[in-house]
Amino acid sequence: MGELEGIDPSLQAAYRLCRNLNAQHGKTYFLATRLLPASKRAGVHALYGFARMVDDVVDVGAGTHVTPTDRAAADALDDLETRVRSALDGRLSGQTESDLVLRALADTTARYDIPHDHHFAFLHSMRMDVPGTPMFRSRYRTMSELSEYMYGSASVIGLQMLPILGTSVPFDDAVAPARALGEAFQLTNFIRDMGEDLDRDRIYLPTRELEAFGVDEDRLRHCRATGRTDTRLGRALAHLVAHTRSVYRTAEPGIPMLDPAVRPAIRTAFVLYADILRAVEEGGYRVLDERAVVSRRRRLAVAVPQLLMSGLTSARPRRAVLPKSRTA
Numbered sequence: 001m002g003e004l005e006g007i008d009p010s011l012q013a014a015y016r017l018c019r020n021l022n023a024q025h026g027k028t029y030f031l032a033t034r035l036l037p038a039s040k041r042a043g044v045h046a047l048y049g050f051a052r053m054v055d056d057v058v059d060v061g062a063g064t065h066v067t068p069t070d071r072a073a074a075d076a077l078d079d080l081e082t083r084v085r086s087a088l089d090g091r092l093s094g095q096t097e098s099d100l101v102l103r104a105l106a107d108t109t110a111r112y113d114i115p116h117d118h119h120f121a122f123l124h125s126m127r128m129d130v131p132g133t134p135m136f137r138s139r140y141r142t143m144s145e146l147s148e149y150m151y152g153s154a155s156v157i158g159l160q161m162l163p164i165l166g167t168s169v170p171f172d173d174a175v176a177p178a179r180a181l182g183e184a185f186q187l188t189n190f191i192r193d194m195g196e197d198l199d200r201d202r203i204y205l206p207t208r209e210l211e212a213f214g215v216d217e218d219r220l221r222h223c224r225a226t227g228r229t230d231t232r233l234g235r236a237l238a239h240l241v242a243h244t245r246s247v248y249r250t251a252e253p254g255i256p257m258l259d260p261a262v263r264p265a266i267r268t269a270f271v272l273y274a275d276i277l278r279a280v281e282e283g284g285y286r287v288l289d290e291r292a293v294v295s296r297r298r299r300l301a302v303a304v305p306q307l308l309m310s311g312l313t314s315a316r317p318r319r320a321v322l323p324k325s326r327t328a
Contacts, residue, residue, distance in 0.1 A: 003041045011107050014100035015042045018049030021101075025052055028272055028294070031303055035265035036165075043112060043164040046104035051157070053101050054080065054122065058129045066132040073130045081123050088116055112163040118156040125152025129202075138201055141208045143243075147183075149204075154186030155179040165266070166259035177254020181270070184247040188276050191240060195288040198224055210236050220288065227289035237285040241277050248274055271302050 003019070004012045022030045022045050033044050057076045083099075086092045087106040092099060109116065127133040128149050140146040158178035167174045190197070190204040197204055198220055210216070213236035223233055248270070255266055272294055279292035 003038045007042060011103060014104040017100050018045040018104050021052050022048040032265045032269040035268055037261045040164055043108040046108040047160050049101040050105045053098055054126050058126045070131040074133050077127055084119055114160050114163055118160050121152040121156045125149050139203050140206055143206050146206055150183050150186050154182035158182035165262045167257055168259055169257045174254050174257040177251045180247055181251035184244060184251050185273050187244040187247060188273050191280055191287060192276050192292050195224055205240055224288045229285050234285045244277060268303050272299060
């Protein structure tokens with residue numbers, strides 16, 4: 001079965017665009033999607049295409065002072081939300097790139113009965129990144145404060161994916177691990193991208209937890225400027241890496257809850273994202289002056305066995321995949 005089999009021909013160009021956006025901008029994520037059954041990839045690409053489009057809108061550069069660019073981004077998010085609502089109601093028929101992405105999103109949402117609120121929670125968190133919006137935040141003191149942002153920016157991604165992936169247990173049982181997986185991925189990004197975020201005058205790691213190790217904002221900027229990670233910052237990052245690993249442990253039991261055909265893809269994403277933390281450690285926690293990466297050799301070493309497992313899984317008789325709960 002091809003990726004676009006069963007999809008309305010009038011929407012196939014929209015799905016192809018989303019796939020291309022994924023291949024161009026999300027290489028590790030795209031590699032994992034190649035391990036999914038072909039019938040599930042289009043929906044995953046649609047979700048990625050929408051997230052990428054919103055990310056481009058809110059990429060407003062550095063600083064917290066409200067600029068004309070920030071005001072334009074806030075207005076663009078308001079306009080986008082209106083268009084998302086129109087798309088979900090079947091009232092968007094344009095052919096611009098953004099129209100096509102939104103039409104693919106709406107079709108995926110309808111086919112998999114994804115709650116609309118997940119999309120609006122995502123937009124809410126994206127507004128938290130834009131100076132001038134009432135929700136804007138550039139600092140988070142505690143992990144609890146950060147959770148509001150991560151719910152919309154990460155946890156709902158897992159919740160959007162879950163109906164597409166399918167489960168082999170009652171749907172509600174898989175919800176908490178799916179949320180945790182999105183959060184684990186997001187925390188990993190925050191650790192890896194700490195230097196780049198600081199250049200944009202953003203600190204996504206909880207400042208109170210950094211301060212517990214003697215790390216304040218001046219120290220972060222000094223380490224960024226000198227390219228050095230001192231002992232205090234190293235200890236703080238080791239603590240945050242350990243916390244993030246605990247979130248991965250919460251998420252991991254959810255993988256066996258998924259449709260067996262999708263487990264190799266999610267396992268691959270799980271392992272490769274967790275490997276970023278290992279790269280941070282092996283690099284001496286130098287996240288303020290270099291970007292931790294997982295080598296191509298390592299990505300292939302993880303993906304190829306899972307690809308073989310994916311082929312074996314697809315050849316076996318399929319277990320019934322339970323329908324999602326209407327109360328989810």
